[in-house]
Amino acid sequence: MGKVYLVGAGPGDPDLITVKGLKTIQQSDVIIYDRLVNEELMNHAPKNARLVYCGKSPDYHVLKQEEINNLLCKYAKDGCIVTRLKGGDPFIFGRGGEEAEVLARNGIPFEVVPGITAGSAAPAYAGIPLTHRNYSSSVAFVTGVKPKGYHAIDYWRHLALGPETLCIYMGVRNLPHICEILINHGRSPLTPVALVHCGTTEEQQTVTGTLEDISQKARGISNPAMIVIGEVVRLREEMKWFEEMANHHEFQTPAVSG
Incomplete structure (x- = not known):
């Protein structure tokens, strides 16, 4: 064996x-x-x-x-x-x-x-801390694909006013629907949202917006991508270290060695 x-x-x-x-x-x-x-x-x-x-x-x-x-x-x-x-x-x-x-x-x-997991790493490379003393003390990792046995509206309704930060896997295709349901169940339309495509790689691309406009802004974003919803996204503008490193061509990190 x-x-x-x-x-x-x-x-x-x-x-x-x-x-x-x-x-x-x-x-x-x-x-x-x-x-x-x-x-x-x-x-x-x-x-x-x-x-x-x-x-x-x-x-x-x-x-x-x-x-x-x-x-x-x-x-x-x-x-x-x-x-x-x-x-x-x-x-x-x-x-x-x-x-x-x-x-x-x-x-x-x-x-x-x-x-x-990409749920913590992609936001970190995008300059978004999932928790922060002044912005969020709770975070949930959730799937953007409706789980079997759950009604989609009930699933998102429970999350709308739950954890302060949502990290959504596999949600790009359903993004407009997700945003609509969260707004309908109490999340502010002005809640910040970020999509991080190919996080932690040289192909990483980040788009930010709000629940009411992110679907339009992120039309060019495809899988794989993490969706981050919550006030912590506001911190990205001052913390986007990975993009700054890319702009200075500092991608030469030590290779994995045995």
Whole structure:
């Protein structure tokens, strides 16, 4: 029997993977990795490691989740050390919980290696602190896709006057609807909003506005993007350190090393 590591690769910048996550890559026989994983990390895999791409975009899945689950079990039962490499954190909208359930039911040893989720990293690189003593003492990570078993209006109604900061994954397509519902259920139309596209990478782009106008301003923004809603977005103008670094061509951060 082998072993499976469910590893968070971080939000995009390869330097943001954890030390333990890097070690699992270096010892792997098989690496099964997602679309949002920076492929530079594959350079640290053993030369004879099998690399299996199972990327998922909103409209297309190379492999269905059941097929991924079956591969994890198959390779582990063949005696392999398997790294399931997922963008961000495997247990935050990464379906890592479902994979862990399957492994547990099949008696396969596994470990979870948490990663830095885009919900915290993308705003940080955009100069937006999710909490701040003067602006927000609560934050919620939520999905922009209606959860099964919930009515969409009820889902957003509960969030409208709840946490002061909302970080929304997978919400670009539904952005106009999300803004409309939040306003209808009590959030001020003037609540600041930011969209951060490809956060932590050189392709990062940030657009800001309010609930009433962000849908128009962000028309050119596509997935992957994080949506941040709340007063903390106001701090971006004085804290946008990543753009300042980009303007001075200071992207040369130390490469990941083993």
